[in-house]
Every structure is written in C-alpha cells, then in structure tokens.
Amino acid sequence: METFQFPLYNTYNLIQSDLPADALASSLDLAKRYELLFSRTDPASELFRVNAQAGSTVAVSPQLAELTSSALGYCGESGGLFDITMGAAVRLWDFNTGTVPDPESLASVLRHVDYRAVTCSDATIRLEDPEASIDLGGIAKGYIADGLLDWLERAGGRHSLVNLGGNVAVRGGKDDGSPWKIGLRRPASSLESPSQSSFAVIEVDSGSVVTSGVYERAFERGGRVYHHILDPRDGMPARTDVVSASVVSRRSLDGDGYSTALILMGADRALQFAEAHPRIEAVLVTDEGDVLATSGIGRDYAFRML
Template sequence: MENGTISRRRFLMLAAGSVCAMAMPAWLAGCSAGQNGEGDGATADDGADSAAYEVQSLTLFLFDTVIQISALCAPELMDRLSERCQFFEDRFSRTKEGSDIWNINQAHGAPVEVSEETARCIEASLAYSEASDGLFDISIGAVSSLWDFVEGIKPDDDAIKEAVKHVDYRTISVDGTTVTLADPDAMLDLGGIAKGFITDDLVSMLREAGCKSAMLSLGGNVYVLGESFRGDDWNVGVQDPNGTANDVIASIPARDKSLVTSGLYERSFTIDDVLYYHILDPRTGYPAKTDLASASIVSDSSTDGDAYSTTLFLMGHDKAMDLLNSDERFSGLLIDMNDTATASNGSGFTLLSE
C-alpha cells in the first residue's frame, strides 16, 4: 500500500479530468462518456485495421441493481451485451417465474434441467462453499426469501430458525445441466455470486469482439478492461461505507482487474435501533455479526471477487486480512465500523484523507 494520502476533495477534482470507475452506485463526474462518444471523443486503435470506435455507453436496471457499461466498441456490441444481461436475468433470478433458479426452488427436490451457464455458476458456487467451509452458501435462499430489505421487513425468529435448517450446500448436486436438491425444502439464491459471474461473461464478450478498453459496473462489482479511454490506468475508488454515496475512502490504479465490494451500506433497514443488512450468515439466518463495514477485493476474476468479498465480510477483520495476505490471487481493503481502512500487503491502494 502506498503510504501517502491525498484528500477526497482532491481525488474528486482529479476524477473530473480523468476516466475512472467507482465501486459505488454512481460514477464520479467525468468518468464515462455518453452514448456515441459524447465526452472525451476517444477512439480505439485496433492495429493493422486501424478501426476507430467511439465510446459507447449502456445503462440498465437488472439483478436488482444499476448496470453501467462503457466501452470503445461498435454500437452493435452494446445491443448484444444488453441482450446477454437479460439472458442472465431470465435464468438467475430467484423471484422471476420460469427462471432456472425459480424452477429449482419450486421442484421440491425433483431434478431440473437448466442452462449451461446456470450449471457452471452453481458448480463454481459449490467450490467456493467448500473453500470457505460453508461461509459462502447459495442454499441461503430458504432464509433470504424471508427477509425484505426493500420494504424493511424482518422475519419472525421462529421462521428463521426453521429455514436455516435447510441451508446446506452439500444438498446441491449438478450432473451436466441437471440440478437436484436432496432437501426438498432447500432453496437457491445466487445473489452472492451472480453479478461476478455475469461480469466475467460480459468481459469475455468484449474481449472476443476485439474491445481493448471498457469499464463495467454491476452494483458493487467493477471491472476495468485494458487501458482507460485516455490511454492510462483506470482509477478505481472504494466508497466510504460510513459516509454518503459519493464519499470515497481509497483508490487504486488498475487494468484488467475486478474490484468487488461487499458492505453493510448496500441494502439495510433499522427496527428499534437495530441495523439489519442484507449479508446473511448461513449459519444463523441473520445479518452477519462482523467488525467490518465493508470488504473490497481486487482480483483477475470478478466471480472470485464476488464470492470471496462476501466470505471476507463474514470472517471479520483479522481472519479476512490473513486470507488476503496469504492468497496470491487477491489483494484487498478492509474498512471497520470506526472507518479505519486497512489494505493488504502490496495492494496498491491509496487512502484518501478528509
């Protein structure tokens, strides 16, 4: 980690003059160009063909989050990316009737045929569950379906106690594209991995189309592809979980990297002075008891980042930092309830002062 700090105000001023991506609900001013290149007017040089593209931008609301994509590419590629996002919404949504996950949850233990993408995502989830000793568990659906973080509804304690009996990733089996739940009352929820998996899929589409510069934001999942639209590093910021939506606590230069943040500020409500937030502990069915306000992870794979940022949050500060410092796939930034930020060894994060 760099020892120097710059002010958050100074960072915002710098952001207005350079392209950057933020791990927060909105991009900073000056970070993205408008549709058909409104903004910096940058072009992409594809080498021998010398094909020039303007910056194309796309904004959608799917997966219960705002999706923002900007890329130096042909306009038709944005249409394909939009269709691909809808493809995943139609298969991964827990609440959309007829989706793969909805069908699995309604099958009461009967085998269900799913798309190849759904099968791969579930198989990846099971590997993360094994690696985390069950801290990451997509069978949390039996519990998460009881909570409503939009309307601020807390389930009855007895209902949570009953539902948590059916949270166990070991009841899930995948055979090709057939998914079976050994527990007929178990339910899947891909909320802890879907955005990362989808981000990696979209990045692959961009690369296959020859795109050399792009930024993608799916809620707390940010991926920066290649160099920025101005030809330098992207500057990715981390939201202050204890501040307002536009408060930035740290930044990091990046190319071809994912930055995923899990934090208690994303979706939460308060009842009788008790804060309830959406990251549920699969062992208890309640919001995780942790000393962290947020956990951010930098990695090559957004799928890795999504699953492990949730795991880090559940681990708490000390165990999470041990994992970040011992696993060469990751670097990260942990922020505790007192707004103290700690970066892993050699992460490259710069902390921003007031």
C-alpha cells in the first residue's frame, strides 16, 4: 500500500491505496480542481462567481450543480438546520483571530439566509437574493472524498482510503482482506492541547465515517466559549447537548450532509432522526460524556469502545 499526503482545504489530507505512488500523486490534480469549483473565498472558483453574480442565473460545471442540488436536499431534510446560504453569516466570524460579530450585523445578514432562495439545474445556479451567499464548506469534503475514491477505482485501485482532515472514506477493505479500522476522535476542546486520541473504533469495508464536533475550532471571549458550528436561526454557535456526531454511511456526502445537523438537533432528536434514515448510522457523544448510537452500530458495523 502506498500513501500520499498533501495540504489543501485548510487541512491536511491523506490518500492510501494499492496503486503505485505516482498514480496516487496524480490525484492531487483532481483535488485542486475541486477547490477551484467549491471554494467560497477563492476569486478564481466557480462558487465565488456564483456568489458575485447573486440575483442572476450563472452557468456552472456539472459537479458544482450536482453538489449544490444534493446540498439543498439535506437543507430540506434537516428543516433548515443545515443551510448553505450561511455564507454571509460565516464571513462575520473569524475563529482564527477570535472575532465575534456585533448583534446588529448578524441580524442584518440573517435576513438573507434561506436555502429556498437557491435554484439549480444540471448546468446553472441562481441565487435569488443579491445579498445572499452560498457556502458549501459544510458538505464539500464529503463530495470530494467520494469523487477521489471513484477516481482511484477507475485508475485500478482495489483497496483505498481517503482522509480529508478527518472525513474518512474507504473502499474495498484493506489489502490483507480485513476491514478498515477507523477511530472516532475523543472530543477535546481546541482551547486545550489538541487531542488526536480515539474513544472508539469502527470497522468499515466500503463506506465513510464523518465526524463533526463543537470542540474542533473554538475560542473564548468574556468567559464564553464560541465554536464554529453556527445555528442558522440566530447565527450564533449552536447551543446543544451533542459535542460530537459521527455519521457512518456508504457515501461520504451523506456523512457531511447530516453530521452538522445532528449536532444542532440535540441528542434525543438527532438519535431519532438518524434511526429513521436508512442511509446512515450515527454515534453521538453528549456533553455529559454519554455515548449514544443507532441500532446499526455494532450490528452492521463492528464497534469497540477504547
């Protein structure tokens, strides 16, 4: 098995496969292509152009149209708890410098948060509100992980793993015939020393494990901790009893599409929601340290606490 690592998408990424090393390195071209499609902040990206031309119908690539259409489906299923038009609100926060937006500015941009104002076809996207902004950062890595696995398979890879900063997708099991063993990261505040230790391991032959957590990007101001998972209803960090939500699914896109919404739902509703959706299984960690899981964890996927 060969391993290829590269920085992109504001994180560190790893690809492992039974392909030759030069073939793995070639996957970087596709990874960079996705960045030029989906980045909200890169002026050269297609999505940046869509936001710049809000109020108009914009011709886009099939990939951006497909991802946006899929994302709108998750927005609807979550009742708007996942909303791709949070771009203007996200811009007001800076989790690197610890910037908290003033209430007036936040209230102003929230008037332009409504995923129902986005329409798309196979080749176009229209953002009806000229003041709105699409942000696909909450779902793009899932789409990219699926796309990279498809590319590896077409290139002849039979056993592959893609890890995009913790979004893990695998296919074909390991080359020794065993399943991939994926660790679920122990929730630990980024205000403390970063923890890469796992609290559990799940076994997957082909599929994905995506984890969202309120501990990942956070800062403290005035005695209050602010984390990066924003609630579309008020633009503030979600107040929830779920500190970590891991979604296990066949497609990594589903993991990204649902994991953030599960945190916003709170533990009881999130567990019921995940149980009712046959495409996913979920493992939740509450602020009391309880670990909750849907019925397929341990039944369909081997699961072990550490």
